Amino acid sequence: MDLRYLAKLYKSEMDLLARERRQHPPQEILVPMKFPLSIPKVKSEILEVKKDDWVVRQVKEKSWKGHILHPFDVSQMRKDFLSLKHQKSELLTFLNKYGWWGSDEPIPVSDFWELQELILTALCLGPKGRGQLLSRRMFKGLPGPLSVQFVASFQYEDGKPKFVIETEGCMHALVASVQIDLAQERKYRHCARPGCEEIFEVKKREKTHHSPHCQTLHAMQRYRDRKRQRMAKIKGRKARVE
Ligand SMILES: [Zn+2]
Numbered sequence: 001m002d003l004r005y006l007a008k009l010y011k012s013e014m015d016l017l018a019r020e021r022r023q024h025p026p027q028e029i030l031v032p033m034k035f036p037l038s039i040p041k042v043k044s045e046i047l048e049v050k051k052d053d054w055v056v057r058q059v060k061e062k063s064w065k066g067h068i069l070h071p072f073d074v075s076q077m078r079k080d081f082l083s084l085k086h087q088k089s090e091l092l093t094f095l096n097k098y099g100w101w102g103s104d105e106p107i108p109v110s111d112f113w114e115l116q117e118l119i120l121t122a123l124c125l126g127p128k129g130r131g132q133l134l135s136r137r138m139f140k141g142l143p144g145p146l147s148v149q150f151v152a153s154f155q156y157e158d159g160k161p162k163f164v165i166e167t168e169g170c171m172h173a174l175v176a177s178v179q180i181d182l183a184q185e186r187k188y189r190h191c192a193r194p195g196c197e198e199i200f201e202v203k204k205r206e207k208t209h210h211s212p213h214c215q216t217l218h219a220m221q222r223y224r225d226r227k228r229q230r231m232a233k234i235k236g237r238k239a240r241v242e
Pocket residue numbers: 191192193196197198209210211214215
């Protein structure tokens with residue numbers, strides 16, 4: 001078949017589709033959304049599959065206990081996750097505290113650190129950048145690296161219709177927390193002290209450090225730097241005089 005003919009056929013199909021999409025845009029409605037964040041407790045272990053190649057393996061308990069979903073504080077969980085120091089023992093403590101990550105397959109330990117980096121980056125971006133990372137169609141229809149597909153079910157609770165989003169494990173809960181933050185227009189910023197990895201929620205525009213202690217440390221650092229520069233200048237002058 002002629003290639004040009006095929007290309008023409010494809011274009012006319014796409015034009016028709018675009019017209020239909022314009023005629024029938026998706027409906028937008030405002031209803032409360034609920035994220036019941038609860039996770040089953042599991043046994044986690046970290047294994048070396050090859051030299052320096054570590055994976056996390058989680059096993060759900062087969063008895064009724066393995067099906068119990070434990071509610072937790074997602075903002076505390078995210079704080080704990082983001083402050084993990086890339087150590088396997090810390091990761092294991094985290095997983096033993098919160099439970100199911102969300103995969104029956106072994107998960108490379110490096111995946112956890114990549115997600116940590118991605119969430120830290122996402123939180124400090126503006127709404128558009130954050131939205132793109134979370135979106136299913138970030139760039140030319142491709143999903144963003146933080147895009148997760150949730151199942152939303154309709155429920156009628158306390159005299160109101162609601163959509164309830166089910167999360168399956170820690171990973172989904174972490175992504176859901178970033179979505180919730182974006183929907184609630186929360187802003188974050190990196191701490192201004194060089195070497196400090198913390199981020200903090202921007203409530204007052206002028207706040208630059210994650211804690212008063214960190215601000216004092218930074219002020220002392222700057223004072224010492226200025227003193228060092230002054231001393232270097234004086235030494236330079238003396239050397240020129242001699
Ligand atoms: Zn800090």
